[in-house]
Amino acid sequence: MQYPAQLNEAVELLLNQVPEFAEARSRDASFMSYDDDSPYLVFGDFGLFLREQLKNRPLRGTNEDWLQPSVDVIDKLLTSSDPEVSNLIQVGVLEILSDFPTAMNLVKPHLSIQGQEKFDDWVRISNIQN
Secondary structure (H helix, E strand, C coil), rough: CCCCCCHHHHHHHHHHHHHHHHHHHHHHHCCCCCCCCHHHHHHHHHHHHHHHHHHHCCCCCCCCHHHHHHHHHHHHHCCCCCCCCCHHHHHHCCCCCCHHHHHHHHHHHHCCHHHHHHHHHHHHHHHCCC
């Protein structure tokens, strides 16, 4: 299936910026996107991966280096002027993180001011309790 170029570029950005996710996905056939680069599958897997990382890895100043690249991708896509790109991050990642409110609270402070505003808009529109 053909996807719009901007969604394929978002997948490429994610896999380049978050090598820990890219490596995990390439080694583990349980990822839905293991052999399928469909944008919504990749970002759904990324949302699950990020949620599990936030649940299982305590954050301390010395080990947050894996978090910022992930949040940078979220921020860039969430603040995109392309509604299809921002929808990709909302559906693929934020909806999954919303199941774990602590994750939402850990991600938000690492977003840019504009990213935090878009995040808050999405939370309000989605009626998420966090």
